[in-house]
Amino acid sequence: MNRTETALIVGAGKGLSASLARLFAAEGMQVALAARETSKLADLVDETRGVAVGCDASRPDEVAALFDQIERAFGVPDLVVYNASGRYRAAVEAIEAERLEAAVRVTAFGGFLVAQAAAVRMLARGHGTILLTGATASVKGLAGSTPFAMGKFALRGMAQCMARELAPRNIHVAHFVIDGGIASSWAQSDDGGTDDKWLNPDAIAREYLHVHRQHRSAWTWEVELRPWVERF
Numbered sequence: 047m048n049r050t051e052t053a054l055i056v057g058a059g060k061g062l063s064a065s066l067a068r069l070f071a072a073e074g075m076q077v078a079l080a081a082r083e084t085s086k087l088a089d090l091v092d093e094t095r096g097v098a099v100g101c102d103a104s105r106p107d108e109v110a111a112l113f114d115q116i117e118r119a120f121g122v123p124d125l126v127v128y129n130a131s132g133r134y135r136a137a138v139e140a141i142e143a144e145r146l147e148a149a150v151r152v153t154a155f156g157g158f159l160v161a162q163a164a165a166v167r168m169l170a171r172g173h174g175t176i177l178l179t180g181a182t183a184s185v186k187g188l189a190g191s192t193p194f195a196m197g198k199f200a201l202r203g204m205a206q207c208m209a210r211e212l213a214p215r216n217i218h219v220a221h222f223v224i225d226g227g228i229a230s231s232w233a234q235s236d237d238g239g240t241d242d243k244w245l246n247p248d249a250i251a252r253e254y255l256h257v258h259r260q261h262r263s264a265w266t267w268e269v270e271l272r273p274w275v276e277r278f
Contacts, residue, residue: 054116054123056080056103056160057130058087061228062179065247066127067094069255078116078123103130103156104148113163122171125258126164128157128201129179134193146193153197158204161219165208168217175218175258178205182225182276202268209267218265220257224250225272243275 053070055063058079067077067090077096079087084098091098097119101112116123132149136142161176168174183191184198205221212219229244250271257266272278 051075051124052078052116052120052122053125053127054078054080054112054164055127055129056101056112056156057128057179058090058098059129060086060090061230062224062247062250063127063129064090065251066129066254067096069248069251070125071095073255075125076120078120080112103128103160104151106159109156109159109163113167117167122167122174123164124173125175125177126160127177127179127254128160130156131179131181132193132197135190136193137190138192141193146196149193150197150200153194154200154204157201161204161208165212165217165219169212169215173216175220176208176212177254177257178202178219178221180205180221180223182223184221184223185225185270206267213265213267216262218258218260218262220266221268222250222254223268223270223272225270226276227273242273245271245273 053075055066058081067079071077071094077094079096079098080101081087082102084100087098099112099115101108103109130152132152134145134149157178164176178201180202181198183195184202187195202221205219209219227244228247253269253271260266
């Protein structure tokens with residue numbers, strides 16, 4: 047009898063994370079959702095029969111407590127997705143040091159804390175998947191996006207290092223460059239009838255699941271996803 051898989055999504059909300067949670071639940075996984083504010087997740091928890099845990103991913107003590115709680119309830123997660131970002135943008139001359147530091151802590155430092163906590167437990171168990179959500183700013187520095195790009199570039203570099211280090215030990219680490227806007231109610235309202243102008247979050251979720259299911263002989267470390275309107 048196959049054991050039920052557990053998926054932990056850190057930085058959960060109503061967008062891509064919700065699509066991931068629904069798909070994972072439909073695949074028969076036990077879903078755990080982590081966010082600083084869990085009240086926003088009530089409907090999604092009901093829909094996926096999951097659990098929500100409060101966690102600030104930029105705080106080492108809270109990340110450790112999160113993984114301890116999930117492990118006690120369900121065992122070591124089979125799949126961990128880091129989907130949190132510090133979305134601070136500003137012109138160079140207007141960047142505030144404290145806000146910059148806070149943004150990078152969420153995007154990059156939090157990503158490290160979660161990936162490290164997952165890796166330690168997965169290594170002891172012998173297998174696992176860690177998926178990290180990047181953005182256009184992971185590979186292209188754009189005007190006004192210095193704080194966001196600093197965090198996303200760092201997350202991508204970390205993912206590449208971990209993928210190379212952990213793959214021989216049966217831990218699959220992959221980074222996703224989400225190069226474009228994700229469809230939402232406001233995005234679809236101004237699409238002018240072009241329904242593939244925006245990335246479909248359900249379609250993105252299917253790619254995350256595909257990478258998780260890949261055979262070890264053909265693992266991917268990075269995937270770029272973009273609608274046709276985005277330039278390479």
